Amino acid sequence: MDPHRSPNLLDEALGLDQSAGTWPLGGRVVLVEDCVETSGSFVLYQIIKRALSPNSSNVVIFLAFSHSFSHIDRILRKLGSNLVAQRDNSRFFFFDMLMLQCPEGDERKGKDGLVELYRKVQTLVSSLPEDKKKCITIMVDDVSLMEVATNGSSDHALDFLRYCHTLTSEFGCSLVLLNHEDIYSGLLRPTFLLQMEYLADVMVKAEPLATGLASDVHGQMMVLSKGVCGKPGNLMNKMHNFQFRIKENTVEYFYPGRRT
Amino acid sequence: MAANKTRTSSFSAAPSSQTPGIKFVPNGTIFVSSGIPDLDKILGGGFPLGSLVMVMEDAEAPHHMLLLRNFMSQGLVHNQPLLYASPAKDPREFLGTLPSPVLSKDDKSHNKDPEQDKGLRIAWQYKKYFGENQQNYDSHRVGKQEFCNDFDLRKPLERQFLGGCRVDCVSLQNFSNLGALQDHCASFLAQFPRNDDNISRVGRLAIQSLCAPQCGYSTMEWEMLSFIRSLKGMLRSSYAVAVITFPSFAIVL
Numbered sequence: 001m002d003p004h005r006s007p008n009l010l011d012e013a014l015g016l017d018q019s020a021g022t023w024p025l026g027g028r029v030v031l032v033e034d035c036v037e038t039s040g041s042f043v044l045y046q047i048i049k050r051a052l053s054p055n056s057s058n059v060v061i062f063l064a065f066s067h068s069f070s071h072i073d074r075i076l077r078k079l080g081s082n083l084v085a086q087r088d089n090s091r092f093f094f095f096d097m098l099m100l101q102c103p104e105g106d107e108r109k110g111k112d113g114l115v116e117l118y119r120k121v122q123t124l125v126s127s128l129p130e131d132k133k134k135c136i137t138i139m140v141d142d143v144s145l146m147e148v149a150t151n152g153s154s155d156h157a158l159d160f161l162r163y164c165h166t167l168t169s170e171f172g173c174s175l176v177l178l179n180h181e182d183i184y185s186g187l188l189r190p191t192f193l194l195q196m197e198y199l200a201d202v203m204v205k206a207e208p209l210a211t212g213l214a215s216d217v218h219g220q221m222m223v224l225s226k227g228v229c230g231k232p233g234n235l236m237n238k239m240h241n242f243q244f245r246i247k248e249n250t251v252e253y254f255y256p257g258r259r260t
Numbered sequence: 261m262a263a264n265k266t267r268t269s270s271f272s273a274a275p276s277s278q279t280p281g282i283k284f285v286p287n288g289t290i291f292v293s294s295g296i297p298d299l300d301k302i303l304g305g306g307f308p309l310g311s312l313v314m315v316m317e318d319a320e321a322p323h324h325m326l327l328l329r330n331f332m333s334q335g336l337v338h339n340q341p342l343l344y345a346s347p348a349k350d351p352r353e354f355l356g357t358l359p360s361p362v363l364s365k366d367d368k369s370h371n372k373d374p375e376q377d378k379g380l381r382i383a384w385q386y387k388k389y390f391g392e393n394q395q396n397y398d399s400h401r402v403g404k405q406e407f408c409n410d411f412d413l414r415k416p417l418e419r420q421f422l423g424g425c426r427v428d429c430v431s432l433q434n435f436s437n438l439g440a441l442q443d444h445c446a447s448f449l450a451q452f453p454r455n456d457d458n459i460s461r462v463g464r465l466a467i468q469s470l471c472a473p474q475c476g477y478s479t480m481e482w483e484m485l486s487f488i489r490s491l492k493g494m495l496r497s498s499y500a501v502a503v504i505t506f507p508s509f510a511i512v513l
Binding site for chain 2: 068098099101145148149151152
């Protein structure tokens with residue numbers, strides 16, 4: 001069986017294992033937290049891959065602060081997705097923000113870069129045809145570099161994220177954000193990260209193993225879905241814990257002590 | 261900077277390395293040597309082109325200088341342009357401390373080997389292998405420079421490697437803010453644009469003690485972060501490697 005098509009534990013945790021139907025992340029905010037030892041960008045790529053699967057009409061808007069298009073294209077090719085074709089088919093939109101710098105010197109100028117970016121994203125979302133509007137995924141990789149681009153004014157970065165959040169309620173888009181947990185671990189009040197955690201409906205945490213380095217397990221993953229409808233009809237939080245191993249063309253997910 | 265060319269196939273054969281300082285690997289990565297053979301082995305081949313290497317200085321030992329010196333010397337031996345920035349008032353003086361490569365033993369003992377061969381009494385079945393090895397050494401030695409040299413710290417690098425416009429030295433004290441340094445790096449890296457054609461030149465950037473307290477910008481954390489981020493972006497689109505060292509207190513911030 002093709003390892004790319006069958007759903008894995010991450011797909012199940014995020015609800016991406018339903019083959020047909022509405023995009024399960026619509027209207028939700030997903031926050032991926034990682035650290036230096038375990039990079040979490042593979043979660044973003046897995047979501048892109050599922051979103052751009054051939055039997056769906058999802059659209060992905062990618063705001064790149066960290067990696068170039070060619071890098072992501074190479075990785076998605078290994079996962080079995082052709083980003084160049086998707087970009088030509090208007091299913092994948094790439095905003096290259098790698099060199100964006102909007103320092104806070106001038107109050108208006110400080111926001112200008114991000115305000116302009118939001119305007120572009122909003123115009124793009126509004127201009128998409130009606131049937132595609134329901135399954136748009138806006139992805140930011142990664143949010144900490146947005147803070148660096150604004151020279152430390154996390155308020156501007158948070159404003160930008162909140163504006164993007166309005167798009168989730170107005171258009172039913174999903175918002176996927178990547179941030180690094182260890183950057184804020186030294187601060188007394190990691191406000192920026194906490195605000196994002198409150199904003200998030202789904203939190204995915206990639207951490208190294210508590211026991212240290214291992215050759216066959218690269219890290220552990222925790223997926224927390226808030227406000228999921230349980231069977232009796234009340235809202236509850238659902239948590240998934242598993243481990244992962246990154247290989248050349250795929251990522252393996254398994255429960256501790258087992259190998260797929 | 262997305263590639264607009266249509267891809268004909270996802271796999272393209274690695275071009276043969278005509279320049280000695282570059283190593284091609286089947287999966288598309290291109291390495292340059294760090295100047296230390298064992299470090300190259302640990303890193304899996306060397307520093308990939310486009311990478312930014314950050315070195316934390318040890319407050320009690322100058323080991324980062326060894327890394328810097330070997331990195332810079334290796335680049336100069338392979339004729340790769342170098343940009344060196346340091347907080348010293350006159351960074352060019354540092355170039356006098358760069359080590360010289362050790363001459364490979366094969367060059368020296370080339371004439372001696374056949375004579376020694378006759379004197380050695382080799383078991384009958386091993387002689388045929390010894391003969392083959394001799395042929396291999398002959399073909400490899402002629403005209404090919406090694407990817408990674410051994411350096412002799414006791415001998416300074418010969419002047420011929422330092423001449424020309426290959427080395428650009430910059431003093432970090434001259435910059436009150438990092439914008440000017442960033443522009444300087446940008447113009448240096450513009451010499452090595454990354455396009456799909458053959459690699460003609462590879463550049464090396466060595467920045468020593470970026471957050472040193474004698475520099476005017478050392479308290480501007482966000483500016484320094486922004487500089488590093490821009491440098492990473494510039495490296496991504498050029499054929500170069502940058503090594504930056506940081507004083508140990510920089511982490512505590």
